[in-house]
Amino acid sequence: MVPLSWYLVLAAALFSLGLYGALSRRNAIAVLMGVELILNAVNINLVAFNRFIVPAAVNGQIFALFVLAVAAAEAAVGLALIIAIYRTRNTVNLEDADLMKG
Amino acid sequence: MTLPTLDLVVLLPQLIVLTAALLVLVVDGLSGARSWLLAGISLVALLAAGAAAIWLSLQPGEPRRLQAMAVADGFALLFDVVIVVAAVLGVLLAYQSIPRISQQVGSYYALLLLAVVGMMTMGAALDLIVVFLALEILSLALYILAGFNRSEPRSAEASLKYFLLGAFASAFFLYGAALVYGATASLNLEAIAAALAGGSRSPAMLYLGIALLIVGFGFKVALVPFHMWTPDVYPGAPTPVTAFMSAATKAAAFAAFLRLFLTALPTAQPTWSWALAVLAAVTMTLGNVAALRQRELKRMLAYSSIAHAGYAAVGLVAGTAQGAGAVLFYLLAYAFMNVGAFGVVAALERAGEYDVARGRLAGLSERQPALAAAMAIFMFSLTGIPPFAGFFGKLYVFGAAVAAGWGWLVVIGVINSVISAYYYLQVTVEMYFAAPAAEAPAAAAAGKKGRAVAKAAAPSPAPEEGKAAPAPLSRATAAAVLAAALGTVLIGVLPALLTGWIAQAVQGIF
Numbered sequence: 360m361v362p363l364s365w366y367l368v369l370a371a372a373l374f375s376l377g378l379y380g381a382l383s384r385r386n387a388i389a390v391l392m393g394v395e396l397i398l399n400a401v402n403i404n405l406v407a408f409n410r411f412i413v414p415a416a417v418n419g420q421i422f423a424l425f426v427l428a429v430a431a432a433e434a435a436v437g438l439a440l441i442i443a444i445y446r447t448r449n450t451v452n453l454e455d456a457d458l459m460k461g
Numbered sequence: 462m463t464l465p466t467l468d469l470v471v472l473l474p475q476l477i478v479l480t481a482a483l484l485v486l487v488v489d490g491l492s493g494a495r496s497w498l499l500a501g502i503s504l505v506a507l508l509a510a511g512a513a514a515i516w517l518s519l520q521p522g523e524p525r526r527l528q529a530m531a532v533a534d535g536f537a538l539l540f541d542v543v544i545v546v547a548a549v550l551g552v553l554l555a556y557q558s559i560p561r562i563s564q565q566v567g568s569y570y571a572l573l574l575l576a577v578v579g580m581m582t583m584g585a586a587l588d589l590i591v592v593f594l595a596l597e598i599l600s601l602a603l604y605i606l607a608g609f610n611r612s613e614p615r616s617a618e619a620s621l622k623y624f625l626l627g628a629f630a631s632a633f634f635l636y637g638a639a640l641v642y643g644a645t646a647s648l649n650l651e652a653i654a655a656a657l658a659g660g661s662r663s664p665a666m667l668y669l670g671i672a673l674l675i676v677g678f679g680f681k682v683a684l685v686p687f688h689m690w691t692p693d694v695y696p697g698a699p700t701p702v703t704a705f706m707s708a709a710t711k712a713a714a715f716a717a718f719l720r721l722f723l724t725a726l727p728t729a730q731p732t733w734s735w736a737l738a739v740l741a742a743v744t745m746t747l748g749n750v751a752a753l754r755q756r757e758l759k760r761m762l763a764y765s766s767i768a769h770a771g772y773a774a775v776g777l778v779a780g781t782a783q784g785a786g787a788v789l790f791y792l793l794a795y796a797f798m799n800v801g802a803f804g805v806v807a808a809l810e811r812a813g814e815y816d817v818a819r820g821r822l823a824g825l826s827e828r829q830p831a832l833a834a835a836m837a838i839f840m841f842s843l844t845g846i847p848p849f850a851g852f853f854g855k856l857y858v859f860g861a862a863v864a865a866g867w868g869w870l871v872v873i874g875v876i877n878s879v880i881s882a883y884y885y886l887q888v889t890v891e892m893y894f895a896a897p898a899a900e901a902p903a904a905a906a907a908g909k910k911g912r913a914v915a916k917a918a919a920p921s922p923a924p925e926e927g928k929a930a931p932a933p934l935s936r937a938t939a940a941a942v943l944a945a946a947l948g949t950v951l952i953g954v955l956p957a958l959l960t961g962w963i964a965q966a967v968q969g970i971f
Contacts, residue, residue: 367643374636377632381625381629387621387625390625391625391628394625394628394629394632397629397632397633397635397636398632398635400636401632401635401636401638401639404636404639404640404642404643405639405642408639408642408643408646412643412646413646413647418590418647418648419642419648421590422589422590422593422638422639422642422648425590425593425594426593426635429593429594429597432597432601433597433601433628433631436601436604436605436624437604437624437625437628439605440604440605440608440617440620440621440624441621443608443611443617443620444614444617444618444621447614447617448614448617453625456618456621456622
């Protein structure tokens with residue numbers, strides 16, 4: 360059987376990929392995709408921990424289901440916001456979102 | 462097989478607010494719905510939820526639980542009261558200004574109430590799944606509220622920034638939760654504490670998980686270096702939204718932060734309290750120093766709210782029951798004084814304006830003496846001058862930190878209070894001692910003020926500078942400011958009314 364550490368390495372790699380995408384991309388949708396990759400890394404972790412550490416319980420898998428559902432809701436809200444900003448600015452490039460300087 | 466019994470009374474405040482949110486949507490759908498009816502339903506539901514929370518907290522015996530998922534203990538219920546205070550003031554402030562910027566008044570109140578449901582659940586959650594769900598419920602509603610002013614590009618930009626950084630922070634929180642799950646084999650806060658009592662099997666994973674949880678919460682309460690969104694989102698969002706979210710989100714996030722770290726992770730306290738102490742010190746300093754330079758009120762209050770997150774974090778660093786109670790008291794005081802300050806800003810705002818320049822305050826004491834007096838109270842309270850609520854908030858937080866041996870952190874906190882006095886008191890000076898005509902460029906003799914006015918006037922679409930008075934103070938806004946001022950003074954004069962109650966309530970999380 361594939362050992363737990365392999366799953367954790369896969370999840371960590373996916374997390375790093377998502378983090379890189381979210382930090383380096385200038386397109387709001389691409390940033391959102393990076394965040395979704397991190398969420399999938401979380402799901403792999405949760406399911407793997409559930410399977411290897413507490414096989415009798417299901418709470419890790421249920422958490423993963425909740426993460427999926429919330430990620431869908433988050434994407435719906437996020438894409439709506441991105442469309443709203445596209446309508447006024449004709450761009451979803453984050454470098455153009457500079458009306459306010461942090 | 463028997464179905465589990467669900468003691469839904471535990472969630473009574475949340476259920477009341479949720480019902481009201483759905484009712485507001487239905488009533489809004491009916492033709493001819495009036496704005497006052499929607500606001501009225503929201504207000505009644507919020508007050509009923511607050512009453513339900515107080516009633517539940519007065520029940521004798523063990524706190525009631527919803528399985529192992531949520532609990533209605535004094536800690537959760539007092540945080541409910543803090544959130545209700547912020548939400549009631551937020552609804553009152555919205556009554557005048559939201560119809561001016563949007564047709565969808567019903568959605569506004571419904572989203573605000575849904576955010577309140579999430580916030581209340583944050584404090585009651587006993588399981589990482591529930592913490593996550595509550596965090597997302599409140600966040601998703603607030604992302605939309607921040608962008609509610611559809612005609613203002615800055616509002617859309619604020620909501621997009623808030624969304625992207627918030628989603629990012631949620632992902633970090635989740636990764637941390639997954640690692641803590643892996644290290645302790647449990648998602649329940651009490652079971653995590655029990656698993657850690659005998660020492661962790663995989664400390665590396667545990668500490669990495671805790672670090673990621675701190676990042677996730679740090680974003681929500683705006684601790685430096687996770688604060689970047691605050692100075693953009695607070696001014697960009699409509700002022701009533703900023704007022705509500707600055708106080709209520711902080712309270713909700715700190716409620717879950719406190720319960721998670723004090724109930725589930727007390728064995729790791731020596732580690733995380735150091736990390737948080739450094740964050741708190743940096744947060745207080747950077748927030749206050751950055752606020753010094755701001756010439757616009759909402760932006761200044763945004764940086765000041767970062768600094769206040771740092772003060773509240775000092776109580777969490779202490780990690781004692783005294784510290785947790787101090788944070789609770791601080792956040793209640795903060796709800797009154799900060800929503801009140803934003804309420805004054807909302808009253809001064811002109812239609813289509815992005816932020817209120819500080820020069821606008823000049824001579825306010827002559828034009829609107831009551832408003833100026835209220836603003837002075839909020840500024841004194843935010844500085845921490847007795848006998849206002851903010852003074853006792855800071856006193857209790859710093860006292861708890863000293864008692865727990867964090868003297869150096871308190872020294873930094875007190876120095877920061879002195880720094881913050883400069884910009885808070887300058888607001889008061891401008892209201893009472895600056896020439897009222899300061900808005901006309903010719904009268905702005907002081908070069909500093911002249912630049913501020915010029916900078917603020919440039920993006921402002923108002924054609925008649927100096928002539929365009931702000932919309933007359935509506936009764937709802939006046940009521941919100943008055944209630945906030947009364948609360949600030951009352952808590953400051955009689956803190957003993959609450960301290961005994963709070964001290965008893967926080968025992969439940971240990």
